[in-house]
Amino acid sequence: MDKIGELTVFAKVVDEGGFSAAARAMNLTPSAVSKQIGRLEDRLGVRLLNRTTRSLSLTPEGRSFYERCTRILSDIDEAEAEVTSAHTTPRGMLRLSCGVAFGRHQVSPLISEFLERYPDVQVEMIQTDSVVDLVEQGVDLAVRFGELQDSSLVARFLARSKRAICASPEYLERHGVPQHPSELQDHNCLFFSTLPHLNEWIFKVPEGEYPFRPQGNFSANNGETIHDMALSGLGIARLAEFLVAPDVRDGKLVRILQDYYRDITVPIHALYPTRRHLSPKLRAFVDFLVEKFSPVPPWERL
Structure with missing residues (x-):
């Protein structure tokens, strides 16, 4: 087992108050838990636990090591939670390209509502009537008019x-x-x-x-x-x-x-580079545009 695994087993033994209880909590056998603790102590060259047939207690070195272990394991849990959250919660900078007129009259008025829904997102809006290379210029999403020319981009239909x-x-x-x-x-x-x-x-x-x-x-x-x-x-x-x-x-x-x-x-599409590992901020914004422009675009509701 790797070092993190050894730390996890050791902390669980202390938390549960014994090898058998830790084994049940981790779905392991008591002998497997005992071997892990033995390997950890051999590697460190110190005894971490005082064992008797009826009780288990920490040595002074074991108590100091346990306190460090719990902090390390807590940091790992927090890091994993942060990464997982980053893949589920929209956050970060979203760079958007769209035409000058469409950006001003149709997209800009929607940005405030989007940012209210997703306060951890920041939007940079690039308004140009020229075609932007999304990958080369680091743009997450482009709103474009007309028939699609670049088959390497993923297209989401918005309106006609x-x-x-x-x-x-x-x-x-x-x-x-x-x-x-x-x-x-x-x-x-x-x-x-x-x-x-x-x-x-x-x-x-x-x-x-x-x-x-x-x-x-x-x-x-x-x-x-x-x-x-x-x-x-x-x-x-x-x-x-x-x-x-x-x-x-x-x-x-x-x-x-x-x-x-x-x-x-003329069709209007939201274009972005790839479907793989689509960021939550990009997915949220594309879904937001579809919500606002489909099935009837706002200029036809006047």
Whole structure:
């Protein structure tokens, strides 16, 4: 038996007041317990216990050794409990990556509630519209839109997001409301400067798909700024429903060309590197996002 095992047997003999009682408590035979104590004393070169046929008592060396043993065994129990707790209780730093607009409008408002539930967790939020390498940059979780490209990541479905072609009532009053996607070429369209895949506006027409590349006098590298410009009446934009739904409800923006665009949706996933040994903090946060965004995302409840 290893040293920790010997210490455990010795402490149990003292606590139970005899070899037989210790043997019953540990599901061992009395002879096995006696041999362990004998080996321990031989290794230490001192007698730890005074034995008679009717009683057992500690020698002075044995009492000092017992006090140290109980402290050591208690420290081991506490260390194991701490490690076990770390694998069952969410705690520690969680690094989260998500898009600027989605992070600000949909994820950030939820963080306070999550941290109230799990006060031992700290969250670092990285808002960027660029694709982050989770492993290389030490990110625990990313929330991403679109079809999945990296098969090495584990994906948890959150929701589907529609996009809307929209403009302010003031813009539409000045320039008219387009009735067909082809009429967008006569309008000032707002587009992304650094995310070319977002500048492919695909419409559904009776003949099939109608692709359109927006042109206009303003572009930006994020949806937040394009959203602001659409609200200001500068032009027509294609933006996510999670961003524009409150404005449509309040009459600040108007959806247009819905018959050509209403069925086009984009999946949203929570992505993380591996299923093996998934940390409690990550599991808790992913489950929390699923709870908040499924089965109906909050922007569709307005």
